[in-house]
Amino acid sequence: MNPSQSKPFSPSRALLGALLALAGLALAAAVDKGVYANIGVEGLSKSDWHRALRSLGYLPVWLMVAAALVMHDWPRRVGRGLGAAMARGAFVAAATVGSGIAGEILKLIIRRERPDEHGGESVFRPFTERLFESGGLATPSSHAVVAFAGAWALCRLFPRGSLLWVALAAGCGLTRILDRAHFVSDIFLAALLSLIVTRAAERWVRRPLERDAAPEGVP
Numbered sequence: 001m002n003p004s005q006s007k008p009f010s011p012s013r014a015l016l017g018a019l020l021a022l023a024g025l026a027l028a029a030a031v032d033k034g035v036y037a038n039i040g041v042e043g044l045s046k047s048d049w050h051r052a053l054r055s056l057g058y059l060p061v062w063l064m065v066a067a068a069l070v071m072h073d074w075p076r077r078v079g080r081g082l083g084a085a086m087a088r089g090a091f092v093a094a095a096t097v098g099s100g101i102a103g104e105i106l107k108l109i110i111r112r113e114r115p116d117e118h119g120g121e122s123v124f125r126p127f128t129e130r131l132f133e134s135g136g137l138a139t140p141s142s143h144a145v146v147a148f149a150g151a152w153a154l155c156r157l158f159p160r161g162s163l164l165w166v167a168l169a170a171g172c173g174l175t176r177i178l179d180r181a182h183f184v185s186d187i188f189l190a191a192l193l194s195l196i197v198t199r200a201a202e203r204w205v206r207r208p209l210e211r212d213a214a215p216e217g218v219p
Contacts, residue, residue, distance in 0.1 A: 021192050028188040035177065035184050036120035044178050053171040057143025059100055062150045066093040069157075087205060092153045094201040099149035099194040103142055104134050106193060112139040116180040141182045144190035147172035152198040 044050050055061055070089035077085040111125045113136055125137065134142075151169035155162040173187035 025185060025188055025192070028185040029183075032115075032122070032183040032185050033120050036115050036180060039178060039180075044175070050175050050178075053168065054143060054175045056147040056150065056168055056172040057141075057145075057176075059096055059146050062092060062096040062146065065150065066090070066096075088157055091157070091201060091205045092150065094205050095153040095194070095198040096146050096149045098201055099145045099197040100142065102193055102197050103140050103145035103190065106140060106189075107134040107137040107142075108132065110139045111137060112186075114138045114181055115183055120180075122183075138182050139186045140190035140193055141173060141176050141186045142190075143176055144169070144173040144182070144187045145194045148191045149194035149198050152195050153201070156198070156202065 066089040068089075069092060070086055073088055074085045108131070111127070113123050113125055115121070115138065117123070117136065147169040148166075151165040154165040158165075169191070170187075173182075173190065176182040177184060177187060
């Protein structure tokens with residue numbers, strides 16, 4: 001997708017998107033306790049498919065994907081400049097790293113603790129306790145926010161595989177729910193946050209690299 005094909009900002013479309021996001025988040029929060037009480041698989045973490053899906057929330061996996069894209073695109077630097085070689089990899093790296101950082105910051109703001117520590121109840125850590133420690137906090141899911149950021153980036157770069165990319169990220173989120181480490185709303189918020197950060201990463205990466213070349217596949 002070329003930069004010239006990006007849709008201009010539309011306040012009405014943005015408002016509709018925000019309302020749908022809030023409605024989805026409210027619905028996810030409404031089913032949090034019910035899902036926690038009825039879904040959970042002991043010993044799930046020992047299965048290969050669980051490990052495979054959860055690994056999509058591991059940031060170094062996406063940094064390797066970013067490096068592979070740079071290596072694949074590197075010959076383009078000869079005829080189209082360094083931007084053509086770096087853009088797709090930089091986009092994936094910026095989306096996943098940025099989403100991971102944003103997720104950790106939001107955890108410290110929301111401060112909801114993991115459901116398995118409180119029998120499925122929503123308990124929030126006071127600001128007077130471990131103010132800058134995100135360990136044990138659940139909202140949003142760190143694994144899911146990274147997995148969805150990678151998925152959204154791949155959706156932009158390789159749109160024909162969008163269904164698969166999103167399904168894999170959702171699978172990563174599902175493993176965290178089945179482990180009872182996160183609520184449904186933790187995963188939904190992770191997907192929303194990573195989508196916002198990924199869209200911002202598109203623009204942040206594109207601006208400096210457009211001066212060199214407009215690479216194929218980067219929006």
